[in-house]
Structure formats: structure tokens, C-alpha cells
Amino acid sequence: MSDVGQLRAAITIGSVLTPGDDGYEDSLKRWSATAEKRAAVVVKAANAEEVAAAIKFAVANKLPLTARGGGHSSSGTSSSEGMVVDLSNMRAVSVDQDAMTASFGGGCVFADLDRVLDPLGLAIVGGVVNHTGVGGLILGGGHGYLTPKHGLTIDNLLSVQIVTADGSILEASEKENEDLFWAVRGAGVQFGVVTRFTSRIHKQGEVWSGALVFTPDKLPDLVAAVNDFHNKDNRDGHCLTMGIGYGPDGTSRVLTVSPFYQGPVDDARKFFSKILDIGPIIDMTTMMTVGQVNQLLNPLAYHGIRRLMGSGNAVMPLDAATLQSTADKFWSFCDARPGVGAQSAVAVEFFPTHKILEVPHDATAYSNRGDYYDVVTMFGWTDEARDGELRAFNRELVAHIRDTLGYKYNAREGGDAPVGRYINLETDPVKPEDAYGANLKRLRVVKRKFDPENVFHKWHGVNVEVE
Structure with a gap:
């Protein structure tokens, strides 16, 4: 690497950190300790111009390059040597x-937006954990509790400011650099560093949410209740998640349902009566703001330990015996490894897909607009010696979920079919055809235009097609 002094001279407001500098070690910290790498240089940019200077320096010196927003990915996408x-x-x-728009910097986490919007009775479509960075989540598609009412984060996105591989600072929207804007919405990390987002926001009242905890023997009853929920075909934004996990002691098996109802408590309890009638052992539901809902999972998803996530899907109706096989597989693995269960779970996100499916499959680069629900695996542990077996089991568990619960995508036969995986949750790299499906061909055209040298190649690379 050339003298970093040249880079320091270009970064006049932000800072440049190299090993040994104050703040360098803290700059390496990530949500998952498995995703941390020792960077040759960290540029804490203050604006788009400094991002451009950093990119130009990295390209000129042939330095591998990545961007860090919230640092929340367990794949290592936000880290580089x-x-x-x-x-x-x-x-x-x-x-x-x-x-009814919000503009926000590329380094925001969703808590930054909640702090501003919540007091105004407004909300933005975000994820389900408020310390997730906006950049990674949005650029990979993005969905959460408000998706059933307002669609994906990218379907609410109006424009971005993005710094591309040659250091150009561009605006991309439906009216400017339209091809780049199309690509950003679903494969954004492959095309540059987004320094500003502008999105629609929505009026939002309080909702009824929280957690209902059930004993594990209630799984068949809960499956029947969520099948009934699905059959209601509600278009009002009500949704729920069902989690397979453990109680606070890390050893007691429990099932958790987190309902989300857009309306008052009496209507909510009537709407979800079939779940409530099953008899939760703990009922922690109440009226709250969306900003408060976005904090509910924070105790399970805190920073600093080793993390791993995965993505599957579930086609309705659910079969109780099939879901039970997933639960038993998960519980058996965690039971045999003390300390793993307390920070691990499998969750099915019953977020109705009507708004997602209103947008044509080829309208954005996002390739997972399917009539199924996402299944999320999340593992947390502290012993580095367990890394290999956790990764192997996560792959095995996700494959089991896809084989038994889910819609199956075949890249050779897929046509314009959805890919059946939410790439934001994938820890291991996914083949381009499996990540982007029928949208891959157009993505490669845009890639050749804006990043012909494949500077931005981390994670699920689009790659430049060889003619």
C-alpha cells in the first residue's frame, strides 16, 4: 500500500485509522464476532466526497474494499483485510x-430513524431489530413488521446517493440513472457505497404487540392457528412471528409468538383469539409504538458474541409434523451444546405477501417475491472452537427447512420464478443464479457499466459475465 499520508490528506473531516491508531480496534467490532477482520486501513468518512476519495485510493492501490454501515451482517460483508x-x-x-419522505445517511441504524419518526406518529419500513444498519438491509430488499401494509423497504425507496467504483458521486432514482436504481434495489452492495437514502414514510399509530410464550407441546395447536391466520387473507397489515427457542435459562424449550396488530387492543385480541385461546404461559402483549416493537428482539440479538444466520421459507398451509421435525432437530442440537440455546432460535415470519407481490418480479433486482413466508435461523455462541460445527449445522438445518417446509427453486428451470431465499440473511455466499434468478442477466449488464473491474464483489457477487 502506498503512503497512507496521501489518503489522510484527502480525508479532512473524517478520519483514517491504521493498526495502532486510537480507535482502530473499536472500528473492527461487528455485531457478530465471527465477522471481524483486521483491516489494513479504515476510513471513517464524513461525506460522499470522502467516500469517493477512499474508493479511489483503494482502487489505485489494489486494496480489497468494502463498506460498513451498521456492521450487522454475520457474513463478514462489512469487514475486509x-x-x-x-x-x-x-x-x-x-x-x-x-x-412524507425521510432522507438519511448511509451509516444510520434503524433506531436513528425511529427516534425521529416515532414522536411524530410516523414510521418507515425497516427490519425487526433496531440496531440493524439501514444500508445492508435496504440494498438487499428489506422487510419487517410494516411490509404487509407498505411493501419492502426497496418498494418505498425513492432515490439514493451512491459513490461508484470510479469515485463518481451519482444520484439514482426512477428519473436519473434508472438502470443503477433498478440494480440497487436488491443487489445494491454490488454497485457502490450508498451515502444517502430517501424513502417514503407513513403515518403510524400505536399497535398491539409483544410476546406470547407457550410450552413446546402446543406446537400443533399453534400451527393450526397460524394456518387460520393465513386463510384470513388480511390486507390491513396484521402479522406475526413464531419462534422456536429457549426461555431465559437457556435450557427450557419454549415457543414464542409475537403478534402485530394495526389497531386497538380489544380488536387485536379478538383477531388473534385462536392463538390466545391456546393458553400462553406468559403474555407480555400491550399497546406500543412501532419504534418500541423494533426493540423487542434486542435482548436476543445483542452485539459482541459469535453469530450466524440463515434463510429458508415455508409454503402454506404448514404441516405440524413437518415443523415439529425442524423444532426437534434444532432443540436436539442445542441441548447437546450448553450455552448455545440461550441466544439461538428458528423463526417463521408470517408477514402477508400481498404488497410484495403487487410489484412485478423484474421491476427491481430483488428476486424473492414469492407466495411463501421467510424462515430465519439464528445462532449465538461464545466458544470459537464451535465455529465449524455451528456453520455445518446451520447449513444442514436450512437445507432441511427448504426440503420439508419450503418452495424449491431450481436455477436451471426457474425462469422468472422467485429464488426462495432472503439473501440478507445468508451467511455463506450464494451462487449468482441462486441469489438473483432471472434478474441476473440484466444485473450483469448494469455491472459492466458501473463496475467493470468488479471492485464491489463481496457476499453474493453478481460477477462480470465473460462474453
């Missing part, structure tokens, strides 16, 4: 209530 462009100083949020 070359350069990390750290956006954590770029967290300004501005709201235009007349236009």
Missing part, C-alpha cells in the same frame, strides 16, 4: 412531513 469505508459518522436524518 484491505480497506473498510466506515459510514458510522454519516447518520443525519431529515424529515419532510409535507412530502
Whole structure:
């Protein structure tokens, strides 16, 4: 690497950190300790111009490059042994209530948005954990509790400011650099560093949510209740998640249902009566703001331990015996490994897909618009010696879920079919055809235009097609 002094001279507001500098070690920390790498240089940029200077320096010096927003991925996407462009100083949020839009920096986490929007009775479509970075989640598609009512995060996205591989600072929207905007919505990390997002926001009242905890023998009854929920075909934004996991002691098997109802408590309890009638051993539901809902999973998803996630899907109706096989497989593995269960879970996100499916499959690069629900695996542990077996089991468990519960995608026969996986949750790299399906061909055309040298190649690479 050339003298880093040249880079320091270009970064006049932010900072440049190399090994031994104050703040360098902290800059390497990630949500998952398995995703941390020792970077040659970290650029904590203050604006798009500094991001551009960092990219130009990395390209000129042939340094591998990545961007860090919230640092929440368990795949290592936000870490590099070359350069990390750290956006954590770029967290300004501005709201235009007349236009019902919000603009926010690429280093924001969703808690930054909740703090501004919640007091105004407004909300944005985000994830289900509020310390997730906006960049990674949005650019991979993005969904959460408000998706059943308002669609994916990318379906609410109006424009981005993005720094591309040659250091250009571009605006991309439906009216400007339309091809880049199409690609950003679902494969954004392959095309540059987004330094600003502008999105629709929505009026939002309080909702009824929280957690209902059940003993594991209630699984068949809960499956019947969620099948009934699915058959209601509600278009009002009500949704729920069902988790397979453990109680606070890390050893007691439990099932958890987190309902989300867009309305008052009496209506909510009537709507979800079939679940409530099963008899939760703990009922922690109440009226709350969406910002408060987005904090509910924080105790399970705290920073600093070793993390791993995976993505499957479930086609309705659910079969109780089939889901039980997944639960038994998960519980048996965790029972044999003390300390793993307390921070691990399998969850089915019953987020109705009507709004997702309203958008044509080829309208954005996102390739997972299917009539099924996402299944999420999450493991947390502290002993590095267990890394290999956790990764192997996660692959095995996700394959089991796809084989028994889910819609199956075949890249050779898929046509314009959805890929059946939510790439934001994938820890292991996914083949381009399995990540982007029928949208891959167009993505490669856009890639050749904006990043012909494949500077941005981390995670599920689009790759440049060889003619």
C-alpha cells in the first residue's frame, strides 16, 4: 500500500485509522464476532466526497474494499483485510412531513430513524431489530413488521446517493440513472457505497404487540392457528412471528409468538383469539409504538458474541409434523451444546405477501417475491472452537427447512420464478443464479457499466459475465 499520508490528506473531516491508531480496534467490532477482520486501513468518512476519495485510493492501490454501515451482517460483508469505508459518522436524518419522505445517511441504524419518526406518529419500513444498519438491509430488499401494509423497504425507496467504483458521486432514482436504481434495489452492495437514502414514510399509530410464550407441546395447536391466520387473507397489515427457542435459562424449550396488530387492543385480541385461546404461559402483549416493537428482539440479538444466520421459507398451509421435525432437530442440537440455546432460535415470519407481490418480479433486482413466508435461523455462541460445527449445522438445518417446509427453486428451470431465499440473511455466499434468478442477466449488464473491474464483489457477487 502506498503512503497512507496521501489518503489522510484527502480525508479532512473524517478520519483514517491504521493498526495502532486510537480507535482502530473499536472500528473492527461487528455485531457478530465471527465477522471481524483486521483491516489494513479504515476510513471513517464524513461525506460522499470522502467516500469517493477512499474508493479511489483503494482502487489505485489494489486494496480489497468494502463498506460498513451498521456492521450487522454475520457474513463478514462489512469487514475486509484491505480497506473498510466506515459510514458510522454519516447518520443525519431529515424529515419532510409535507412530502412524507425521510432522507438519511448511509451509516444510520434503524433506531436513528425511529427516534425521529416515532414522536411524530410516523414510521418507515425497516427490519425487526433496531440496531440493524439501514444500508445492508435496504440494498438487499428489506422487510419487517410494516411490509404487509407498505411493501419492502426497496418498494418505498425513492432515490439514493451512491459513490461508484470510479469515485463518481451519482444520484439514482426512477428519473436519473434508472438502470443503477433498478440494480440497487436488491443487489445494491454490488454497485457502490450508498451515502444517502430517501424513502417514503407513513403515518403510524400505536399497535398491539409483544410476546406470547407457550410450552413446546402446543406446537400443533399453534400451527393450526397460524394456518387460520393465513386463510384470513388480511390486507390491513396484521402479522406475526413464531419462534422456536429457549426461555431465559437457556435450557427450557419454549415457543414464542409475537403478534402485530394495526389497531386497538380489544380488536387485536379478538383477531388473534385462536392463538390466545391456546393458553400462553406468559403474555407480555400491550399497546406500543412501532419504534418500541423494533426493540423487542434486542435482548436476543445483542452485539459482541459469535453469530450466524440463515434463510429458508415455508409454503402454506404448514404441516405440524413437518415443523415439529425442524423444532426437534434444532432443540436436539442445542441441548447437546450448553450455552448455545440461550441466544439461538428458528423463526417463521408470517408477514402477508400481498404488497410484495403487487410489484412485478423484474421491476427491481430483488428476486424473492414469492407466495411463501421467510424462515430465519439464528445462532449465538461464545466458544470459537464451535465455529465449524455451528456453520455445518446451520447449513444442514436450512437445507432441511427448504426440503420439508419450503418452495424449491431450481436455477436451471426457474425462469422468472422467485429464488426462495432472503439473501440478507445468508451467511455463506450464494451462487449468482441462486441469489438473483432471472434478474441476473440484466444485473450483469448494469455491472459492466458501473463496475467493470468488479471492485464491489463481496457476499453474493453478481460477477462480470465473460462474453
